[in-house]
Amino acid sequence: MNDMKANCREAEEILRMFDRKIKKSLKNTNYQEQEDLEQEIKLKIIEKIFTVKFSDPPSFWCFFKLSNINKT
Amino acid sequence: MKKPSANFMMLKLIEQNKDVIQNPIIKSFLDKKENYKLVSNAISYPSEKNKNAVDKAFKEHYKQIKKMAYISNLIHFFSIDYDKKIRKLNNRYTLILDKEITDNKDTTFKDLVVSKPLYTQNIFGNNLKDHIENIELYEALKLLTEKQLSILEMKFLKNMTTKEIAETTETTPQNISNQFNKSIRKLKKLLIKKE
Structure with missing residues (x-):
């Protein structure tokens, strides 16, 4: 339940953040379709936020060669 | 023996891992002050707890960036696909009645329409x-x-x-x-x- 709420808030935030980008991408289609496209994009984003699971990120430390530092 | 300062350790870490620092995701992570602090803390006091704190912050950061990139790409490609789809549909179900049918120049679309008597x-x-x-x-x-x-x-x-x-x-x-x-x-x- 809490997760759901967090997702909703996140979706709102993301839609606000990407508003300009969405508006810009509308130019990819002709004028009559733009309103429809805007709605479709927003729906898609919301859908993806709720469904897509991002793969587990790597650990921060695996990027660094730490052994040398620890020795000193 | 005096323990080297956190700042010194940090500089050394950066020095030794120059190419890693150039990695945009690491760079943007360290650009945030609180993250930098966490890392330097973990280096001077390399306890499990400190390291985990860095990891947690990094994972959050990484996930966020991944998500943004994903959505940015989604918007771009979705809009292009949508346009293609609409074009295809418009092409297929055209409203031009007297357009010639490709392989037969004599007949047009309106010839194919069945006209029912009034x-x-x-x-x-x-x-x-x-x-x-x-x-x-x-x-x-x-x-x-x-x-x-x-x-x-x-x-x-x-x-x-x-x-x-x-x-x-x-x-x-x-x-x-x-x-x-x-x-x-x-x-x-x-x-x-x-x-």
């Missing part, structure tokens, strides 16, 4: 007489020859042109025109006489 013709019958309400006109029509009647029928009921009527009855348009005018004159005469 419902009035079905309700009232196919004869011209069936459509007449005026009794005097009805009586007058009875006095026309069969040929004249059929010409009037085609002209008024089926909305055919003189040329089309000539083609179906296999005569000349002039003949049809003459017959038509003759029958109209006859009707006029009959109706005026009645009054």
Whole structure:
């Protein structure tokens, strides 16, 4: 339940953040379709936020060669 | 033995891992002050707890960036795909009726449309007489020859042109025109006489 709420808030935030980008991408289609496209994009984003699971990120430390530092 | 300062350790770490620091995701992570602090803390006091704190912050950061990139890409490609889809549909279900069908230049789309007769013709019958309400006109029509009647029928009921009527009855348009005018004159005469 809490997760759901967090997702909703996140979706709102993301839609606000990407508003300009969405508006810009509308130019990819002709004028009559733009309103429809805007709605479709927003729906898609919301859908993806709720469904897509991002793969587990790597650990921060695996990027660094730490052994040398620890020795000193 | 004096423990080297956190700042010194940090610089050393950066020095030793120059190429890693150039990695945009690491760079943007360390650009945030609180993250930098966490890392330097974990280096000078490398306890499990400190390291985990860095990891947690980093994972959050990484996930966030991944998500943003994903959505940014989604918007871009979705809009292009959408446009393609719409174009395809418009192409397939075009509204141009007299456009030629590709492999046959003589036929157009409107030739393929089935035209149903108007419902009035079905309700009232196919004869011209069936459509007449005026009794005097009805009586007058009875006095026309069969040929004249059929010409009037085609002209008024089926909305055919003189040329089309000539083609179906296999005569000349002039003949049809003459017959038509003759029958109209006859009707006029009959109706005026009645009054």
